[in-house]
Amino acid sequence: MDSINVLKGYGKVNPEHNLEVQAQKIPHPPKRPIISTLVISAIVGLTLVIGLMLVALIHESTTESPSLSTSAESTIKTVCNVTRYPEPCFTSISSINSSPKPDLVSILKLSLQASISELSHLSSVLKTMNSDAAIRDCRDQVDEALSQLNDSVSAMVMGEGLTEAKVKDVQTWISSAVTDQETCLDGLEEMGSTSVDDVKKRMKKSMEFTSNSLAIVANFRAILDKLSHIPLH
Template identity: 50%
Template sequence: MDSLKFFHGYGKVGDHLEDQSSVPASPKRNTLVAAVSVLAILFLTLTIGVTLGALMHSSDSGPPESRSAPSAVNTDIASSIRTVCNVTHFPASCCSSISSLTASLQNPNDPESILKLSLRVSHDELSNLSSSLRSLASTSNALALSDCKDQIDDALSRLNDSVLAMDVAPGDKALTDAKINDIQTWISAALTDQETCLDGLEETESAELGEVKGKMQRSREYTSNSLAIAANIRILLQRFNVRLH
């Protein structure tokens, strides 16, 4: 009797469920729903995979500066040069002149390497000035121009001493306290030689004064930049967390 009551009660529950749904449940329908659900999950998984793949491809094909190590290094070089050149009186000419030689920069995070490039720039520009004065020495103010050229050649020798003082094997440190003092003295003397050249041309009222002054403008700026970097090299080394040897 209890069994009959159970089945009878179950029938009432079934009647109630049928009232709640207009579509009778069936094994075939359940199987179809399960199959559709599995397909939907597979489709969603495939869609997410394709989307992620497209995003990764887009990231890889983006601008080189956003994904390549060399671009990051270039950014470090530019930032390091600006930091060093900010101690000079002519930071714009300092940055532009040194940036053209970054291919030979041994360590962008070491002010010593940047000072070495600055000295090279100063030496090369002063060498060009010396060649220009040689061609002007055949004019009517030959004596004054010859004296001026002697001063420039002496300045060139001073800068050459500075360059040689920093010419060490790759990876070695060139600067010591004594060497920094020597380099400052030599660069300062090179600046004085250039000023003496101009003073001599002014005293003789040389017609070539304006031309020589114009040609000397960049060499004076570059030499001044080198002197400022050398004078502040200890502070710059501390800023870059580099120890003085």
């Protein structure tokens, strides 16, 4: 009987022992190091911060620049609205303006510079045309107009600034420049020059620009009041 019991004991399986063996065989997932997790979190956080900073800078640049451009555009349009040719006035001045907030004096200078540039080009063209008496007289008138406009610009950059007396002088010089160009065309027509239509076409821009400059200086005080600038001395 004892031997039978002993043999029966060998056939039994110990449940606890079996579970321990199975537990040893099941592989455990590797544990992620805590330091690696912290490093990854820090990189992600830093990336987000840099991204937000870039978005803020882009937003700032796109919101500030248009406001400055709008300010200059509004000022130039206000000045050009007193002229006979407001569109050419605005286009010519805006194309050479570099200030985000131009004042009336700088706008008048730019208008004069546009006039001088056109007249200089016209003078060069006249020198290449048939050198008859009418063309020579016209060229002399254009050169005289250039001299008047250059005197106007020089007066604006010298001394104590643009005083009431200087405004009157500048207005006189610009008015003479307009008259000189008209005299050129009148002379060509009176002498029956075949170049009158060609010169008239080439003089169109310089006449418009000079007329605009004259209108600006003639309405100087009224424009100052609109723009709320410091009064003249």
